Amino acid sequence: MRLAELSGRSGVSTATIKYYLREGLLPPGRRITATQAEYGEEHLRRLRLVRALIQVGKIPVASAREVLAALEDDTLDHNARLGTAVWALPHGPAPAEDDPATGAARRSADELLRRVGWGCGGDAEAPSPAYGMLVTAITALARLGYPCSVDDLEPYARAMGRLAGTDLDLVERYGGSPDEQVEAAVALTVLYEPVLLSLRRLAEAEESRRRFAGK
Amino acid sequence: MRLAELSGRSGVSTATIKYYLREGLLPPGRRITATQAEYGEEHLRRLRLVRALIQVGKIPVASAREVLAALEDDTLDHNARLGTAVWALPHGPAPAEDDPATGAARRSADELLRRVGWGCGGDAEAPSPAYGMLVTAITALARLGYPCSVDDLEPYARAMGRLAGTDLDLVERYGGSPDEQVEAAVALTVLYEPVLLSLRRLAEAEESRRRFAGK
Numbered sequence: 198m199r200l201a202e203l204s205g206r207s208g209v210s211t212a213t214i215k216y217y218l219r220e221g222l223l224p225p226g227r228r229i230t231a232t233q234a235e236y237g238e239e240h241l242r243r244l245r246l247v248r249a250l251i252q253v254g255k256i257p258v259a260s261a262r263e264v265l266a267a268l269e270d271d272t273l274d275h276n277a278r279l280g281t282a283v284w285a286l287p288h289g290p291a292p293a294e295d296d297p298a299t300g301a302a303r304r305s306a307d308e309l310l311r312r313v314g315w316g317c318g319g320d321a322e323a324p325s326p327a328y329g330m331l332v333t334a335i336t337a338l339a340r341l342g343y344p345c346s347v348d349d350l351e352p353y354a355r356a357m358g359r360l361a362g363t364d365l366d367l368v369e370r371y372g373g374s375p376d377e378q379v380e381a382a383v384a385l386t387v388l389y390e391p392v393l394l395s396l397r398r399l400a401e402a403e404e405s406r407r408r409f410a411g412k
Numbered sequence: 413m414r415l416a417e418l419s420g421r422s423g424v425s426t427a428t429i430k431y432y433l434r435e436g437l438l439p440p441g442r443r444i445t446a447t448q449a450e451y452g453e454e455h456l457r458r459l460r461l462v463r464a465l466i467q468v469g470k471i472p473v474a475s476a477r478e479v480l481a482a483l484e485d486d487t488l489d490h491n492a493r494l495g496t497a498v499w500a501l502p503h504g505p506a507p508a509e510d511d512p513a514t515g516a517a518r519r520s521a522d523e524l525l526r527r528v529g530w531g532c533g534g535d536a537e538a539p540s541p542a543y544g545m546l547v548t549a550i551t552a553l554a555r556l557g558y559p560c561s562v563d564d565l566e567p568y569a570r571a572m573g574r575l576a577g578t579d580l581d582l583v584e585r586y587g588g589s590p591d592e593q594v595e596a597a598v599a600l601t602v603l604y605e606p607v608l609l610s611l612r613r614l615a616e617a618e619e620s621r622r623r624f625a626g627k
Contacts, residue, residue, distance in 0.1 A: 382620070405580060
């Protein structure tokens, strides 16, 4: 398809598509004349992913470029490509190693992962960025006067453990080829975050009404 | 306590505290001389909440001021104050009413809330901002090629429903007085978001390893 059709089918303006092409977020089309290029279904898919990252995930262009580069690395096996692409998503500030609360938070995170039996994450040689994000979050809770124990964290981990099966079922449903699965894993990770957070606030409002209505 | 002690105990520099006072994020202290004021435990607590909102939640100063104003509204009953303060948190862009996908997303959200039996949220007269956030998220999924059914969403709602009990137990544990409970509800809503999202990514990595390892 030509640029105009890619724009029509994706709902992204031609100016924005050209910007994504210049920034390397979208691979170039197959050049057919000096001024025209031909785009395929893979461009349409990639464009959707770019919009999920940038418009919904509010991820900076440079980080989005890193995520997309990780998708392309075909020296890795499928699981490693899935992991690498999700790892390239922004994870907020890394733990402050000079903060004494960070050591305690790290021990809580390690104990939590041990309890739920997750082997990933706290690997000392290549800690997952999501593990760093968890340690930063536990440190912030303690520093701001809401220290949490491993017992407090466990229900959250168990809930996310149960949902991970649902998350991966969706990845397999939307991803026909391994390439599409890696794209779906990244897009669904980002796109379901506001789903989860909005449902949490609605659930809290409901629970609060039950406990405190009229008080 | 004087400004220096408030700074020492909170870990917030005196310059930042003065900035928060000027911006109205922190109520003024009790003036004891022309140049000195006395601060209480309520200032220390409020300072922790401001840091949770601004440093962890990345909430703009103007929005933080709105959240804090909602905390003070003592014309409301306790449950309404809890709700109003959490409602004042930023919820991302409202649904685009001119997008045909928004109507479909709204019907999915309504059906979902009916299934899980939550009365809040979709009230036509005063829809909760979290409801708008959910509709926006469902619309984005559809527009970006990952349409979701009510069946797809239900496990996420059930999981958040179960966790809301845990969330509110924490609010009651940390909040002695009703004022402290409202502060704790806002702080814990914001501070547990990165906990949840990081645990979700760790859980997905674990599930992915189980399904795809070596593939």
